[in-house]
Amino acid sequence: MNLSRRNGNIISVSGLTKKFKDFVAVDNISFDVREGEIFAFLGPNGAGKSTTIKMLTTLLRPTNGKLMINGNDPVRNKDAVRKSFGIVFQDPSLDSDLTALENMQYHAVLFKVPKDVREKRIEELLRFVELWERRNDMVKTFSGGMKRRLEVARGLLHRPRIMFLDEPTLGLDPQTRNHIWSYLKDICEKENMTVFFTTHYMAEAEKVADRLAIIDHGKIVAIGSSAELENQTHTDSLEEAFIAITGTTIREEQANGTDRMRSIQRMWRRR
């Protein structure tokens, strides 16, 4: 067992930096996530949340810094890291010309879910996200919320040790949002799964996360539980603490071009 696992940290990050040419998207950040906790990355659009997730999940090579995921380095030992996590991306990543069931089966094979439990687990998860009746329908006929639910189910299919969720509840109604979170929490407790999610919703971070890191302009400006942050800043809510720490409220209006394109894309898809 390696050091980072022994002291209970399933993710440890130190000095992580990502530069795109001259632009520093993630600037020398360090943090640890304990096994079994729900950890939130809270920050405005363009703060570097997605870039960090991409580096943690082997999709992007860091410019600098040390990473450890479940005892493995995502740069050197990609496949070992890939086996240990599930992910729900910010943008849809389903094949809309396949059925819900086929999307699940594809994932099961690629993530080496044992054959004998495959069908049973797929049914279990699809029932949970209330898509079992629609399993043989093409994903292109699904609403935004249904696609999201399917992605969550898919991400859990191979029983990951860590679940990464990049803005998981964007575009979901509150009911589905609560439903998904209560299920995730349940698995966290039962199977000691860790959740790492990004969000720009204060309420979500406050309600769901055991601990959170506030990220702004690529830097982590504060880290701790919601109560700790409130104590440190002598405020009564996470929202006030956030303002005290960053000097601003979360700025939707300063979203960059990509984010604007994304929201337009979402609008079109949801027609």
Place this chain on the structure above:
Amino acid sequence: MSTMYILWLRQVKKYFRTPSRIIGSLGQPLLFLLVFGFGFASIYQKAGQGDYIQFLAPGIIMMSVLFTAVFSGIDLIWDRQFGFLKETMVAPVPRWQIMLGKTLGGATVASFQGIIVFVMSLIIGFKIDSLLMLPVAALFVFLVALLFTALGIAIASMLEDMQGFQLIMNFLVMPIFFLSGSLFPLQGLPQALAVITRLDPLTYGIDGLRQSLIGAGTFGLPLDLLVVVVIASILLGVGSYLFERIQA
């Protein structure tokens, strides 16, 4: 194995699920067979070359294989644009298996398209030399399909979106088709054209198919086979290398 199978399966399923696409892509080869086949038949006959349909059919079969193969490789760009590629890229499986599975799927689809055009040309009046050589013909079809699917994937790995698509169509795929001896015999060409046709890998694929279907080729089966196999292997290697470097 199972990784390659599921990628293959996905490709094949999606193809058979869109009959409109299958039928749509038969329009062009049918047009070529009818218009060129009957249009040039009498000139070809007068030049003492015999029946033009006999000559043309293998070329048109390979044309549809070429187009279908390149497209099914290039649809990797759609996977990227619609986000599905990310799902594949975080899977704990070697990249080359993903690339190979996808290539085999694309090649299967393209071969199938070639078989439909083959049947179509039989209906129009194309006659094959011997049934015994059909497996050899099928081998050539599959190898050419493999070669050009790998090329499509290699290209798609370097492109961000569909912007460059027209460029590839006009400056790569169409020249490969026109300069392959699909429409005209390779003998008696001007020097420059003769050289270019011999640099085109499709030339050897068509020559091999012609040899096995109507017993009239230029280079002989061993050379045809060698060239196609070597180029296909190289492109599979290059495709895997470029695919490996994709960052989501």
